[in-house]
Amino acid sequence: xxxxxxxxxxxxxxxxxxxxxxxxxxxxxxxxxxxxxxxxxxxxxxxxxxxxxxxxxxxxxxxxxxxxxxxxxxxxxxxxxxxxxxxxxxxxxxxxxxxxxxxxxxxxxxxxxxxxxxxxxxxxxxxxxxxxxxxxxxxxx
Amino acid sequence: xxxxxxxxxxxxxxxxxxxxxxxxxxxxxxxxxxxxxxxxxxxxxxxxxxxxxxxxxxxxxxxxxxxxxxxxxxxxxxxxxxxxxxxxxxxxxxxxxxxxxxxxxxxxxxxxxxxxxxxxxxxxxxxxxxxxxxxxxxxxx
Numbered sequence: 695x696x697x698x699x700x701x702x703x704x705x706x707x708x709x710x711x712x713x714x715x716x717x718x719x720x721x722x723x724x725x726x727x728x729x730x731x732x733x734x735x736x737x738x739x740x741x742x743x744x745x746x747x748x749x750x751x752x753x754x755x756x757x758x759x760x761x762x763x764x765x766x767x768x769x770x771x772x773x774x775x776x777x778x779x780x781x782x783x784x785x786x787x788x789x790x791x792x793x794x795x796x797x798x799x800x801x802x803x804x805x806x807x808x809x810x811x812x813x814x815x816x817x818x819x820x821x822x823x824x825x826x827x828x829x830x831x832x833x834x835x
Numbered sequence: 836x837x838x839x840x841x842x843x844x845x846x847x848x849x850x851x852x853x854x855x856x857x858x859x860x861x862x863x864x865x866x867x868x869x870x871x872x873x874x875x876x877x878x879x880x881x882x883x884x885x886x887x888x889x890x891x892x893x894x895x896x897x898x899x900x901x902x903x904x905x906x907x908x909x910x911x912x913x914x915x916x917x918x919x920x921x922x923x924x925x926x927x928x929x930x931x932x933x934x935x936x937x938x939x940x941x942x943x944x945x946x947x948x949x950x951x952x953x954x955x956x957x958x959x960x961x962x963x964x965x966x967x968x969x970x971x972x973x974x975x976x
Contacts, residue, residue, distance in 0.1 A: 755896050794894025794905050
């Protein structure tokens with residue numbers, strides 16, 4: 695019983711010293727998000743295309759759903775580095791798929807563009823460890 | 836024009852007893868398909884292969900999550916579509932992906948096999964209208 699109190703006290707102390715460790719939703723170490731299509735270097739004529747979002751060892755759930763080992767897709771287009779402790783921004787460079795979508799219709803102007811997938815938890819925050827794809831480049835002609 | 840509308844109404848009333856379905860509405864534009872393998876694909880025997888679940892105009896949510904226009908994937912193997920107004924069976928011919936998975940590993944014995952996807956709602960019942968893919972045939976050898 696005394697031991698339990700000590701453990702509880704330690705847990706409290708731990709909580710105050712490392713508040714950040716409580717923030718991120720855990721993801722399996724082998725979770726893997728990737729582009730089924732397009733691939734790195736794909737040339738897209740006209741600039742309108744479907745992005746097919748692949749996920750392994752984890753499930754898709756819409757935003758707000760509080761279950762373990764799930765998240766929803768975010769497509770980063772020509773975006774800079776993310777702050778892993780903050781919700782993923784929502785703007786034209788960060789598209790959210792909070793309805794559980796696994797494909798996205800995208801239209802981009804001619805030129806080179808980078809695409810990256812990032813899974814977000816129910817509150818749009820990256821998991822721990824972050825579940826993100828390789829950043830790929832597509833060319834629109 | 837009225838005559839045409841009347842004829843359509845009669846057709847719908849005649850069809851409705853056949854068009855039994857669950858009561859969760861799905862976007863009629865929802866499009867479910869098998870991204871891989873392709874129809875007619877020949878697959879090497881003795882090792883599992885990955886089936887990609889393609890879904891457009893609808894979202895994925897794990898079982899038990901009741902959010903409009905979402906569902907979870909079911910892979911039907913060597914079986915016709917089950918009744919649309921009942922829970923999809925759970926057996927070796929009806930694989931459930933209730934954790935929100937968007938791809939699945941399958942191993943099948945040598946021979947010809949059919950694969951088809953069917954969405955189920957939070958209670959594993961097909962939507963109204965039922966959302967299912969084209970049935971494909973693959974050969975394992």
